[in-house]
Amino acid sequence: MTAGGSTRSRRGLLYLTAAALAVAWLLPGRPVPIYDGIGAPDEPYRYVSVPPGVQIRTRPPTLAKVTVPVERGVASVVELFTSEQGPQAEADITGPSLLTVPPASGSTPAPRSITVTLTPLAPDPADPQIDGNIYRLTWVAGSSTPTFHNNGADLFYLRATVGPPPRATFLYRHGPSEPWRAVATELAGADIYSALIQGAGDYALTRRPFPAAATGNANSGTSPWSLILVTILILAMVGAVLTIRLMRIRSAT
Amino acid sequence: MNGGFPPPRAMTAPLTARTTILLLAFACAVCLRSVLSGASGSESMSAGLVFAGCLTALGVAAGLPAPRRPMISVLSGTLGAAVLTVPALLRADPVSLAQRPIAGFVPWIAVAATVAVTEEAFLRGTLFGLITQLHGEAAAVLVSAIAFAGLHVPLYGWHVVPLDIAVGMLLAMLRILTGNWCAAAVAHVLADAAGWWL
Incomplete structure (x- = not known):
């Protein structure tokens, strides 16, 4: 050249x-741009209504809203998260399961888009002891309400107000007048929990024991497969280092 | 530069083999870090340090170029970091900036800087040099940027790929313009440090 x-x-x-x-x-x-592998600490939790005894002053929590196009009655992938660092709530609705909307009928045209919203709400005194805000997941398609078909991989994430312990449990209710129920919960990060999306409705975390709480077994221990995998990867690394070193020595001579 | 003629195959074959092994070992290091991090993801400092150790061992074994021209590296790296952080600064929330605690910054930046420097030494030092010898600078810029984005996917998800490829290309351009990987390391460390507040 x-x-x-x-x-x-x-x-x-x-x-x-x-x-x-x-x-x-x-x-x-x-x-926030992420350049490296060590995550920066989260900003302090933003409450809709700061609980008594908590000394903190922050900006209000953010809501997340996304409008996605509908093709052949199905919305494309929906990923929405609130704008705190790191996000206090996130919903990932993926794959073909999604939100189907009713077809056109008579003079009503088929909706062309679906709007999905995550809104932070303050817990009611009547609610069980909730850690942080309640997040309400809603979706609308024009004047109709889309249907949700969970494919088993659509997840809701909530950041706890502080990291564990104790571990938190996900709560869900379809509407404000319905009772909360616990759903299987996974620890997805130091202070982030995930659960399958149950549908539109309210999601929250609690740290108190909750009836029929079904929690996942993430982080419950190191599986033997993990140990085997780590051993194989370490051996592969050592092998690569030695091979490269030998190749350099040979090429030098 | 080779005057426009490709290097003979007998010369490039060992380099190709070494580069291939290096890339496979890099993928192993990324997997190892991901497995060790578990649910903690990017917040696992110990997994980050193991990853840094792997990259150092691979980089040194494959021939890590020595750091050169410290002043030019620092100045260029600072300029690069400014380019990387200004857009985030413009979007930052002033109240949150003021509330970010300073207490844990020193241990955090010590680990983050270690990881950042080893990533740059490996990607923009060793790997960049090998690929430049084999296929030229353009290929080195793209491969190192894709590897940079790829290493972050297990920690943050696929949504970081466009930004990390672009950032990887900028860091590679710093490598080209200054002639050594240290400017990229300085930019990377300063951008990470700014990330504490941003």
Whole structure:
């Protein structure tokens, strides 16, 4: 490659890099760029209504809202999360299961989009001891209500007000007048819990024992498969280091 | 630079083999970190340090270029970090910025900087040098950027890929423009440090 060609090539790479950065920053996504593998600590929990005895002053919690197009009666992938660092609530509705909407009937055209919303609410004094806010998941498609078909992989995430222990349990109710029920809960991070999306309705965390609480077994212990996998990966690493070293020695001689 | 002629196959075969093994071992290191992190994800500092150890061992075994031109690296790296952090700063919440505790910053940045420097030494040092010899700078920029994005996927999910590829390309351009990987390391560490508040 000539010097002029090299300069042109580098200039082209520089333009490509600037374009890639501009596109990446313009894409909707989490508000904070993540460059490295050590997660920055979360900002203090934002309450809708700060509980008695908690000394904290924050901005109000954010709601999340996303409108997704409907194709052949099915909405595409929906991922929405609130804008705190890190998000206090997130709903990932993926795959083909999704939200189907009623077809056109008579003079009513079929909806072209679905709007999914996550709204933070303050717990009612009558509620069980809830850790943080209640998050209400709703979806609408024009004047109709879409139907949800859980494919077993659609998850709701909530960040607890502080990290464990004690572990928290997910609570769900279809509407404000219905009772809370516990749902199988997984620990998805130091202070993040996940549960299968049950449908539209209210989601919250509690740290108190709850009747019929069914919790997942994430982090309940190290499985033997994990140990075997770690051993294999360490051996592969050692093998790679030795092989590369030997190759360099041979090429030098 | 080789005057426009590709290097003879007898010369490139060992380099190709070494690069392939290096990339496979890098994938193993990413998997190892992911398994060790478990539910803690990116918050597992011990898994981050194990990952840094793996990258250091691989980089040194494959021939890590020595750091050079410290002043140029620091100045270019600082400029690179400014480019990376200004958009986030513009979107940051001032109240949250003011409330971020300073107490845990020192141990956190010590680990984050260790991981960042080893990532840059491996990706923009060792790997970049090998791929440049084999296929040129453009390939080195793209492969190192894709590897950079790929290592973050198990920790954060697929949504970080566009941003991390773009950031990886910027760090690779710093490597090209300054002639060594240290500027990329400085930019990476400063951007991570700013991430505490952003």
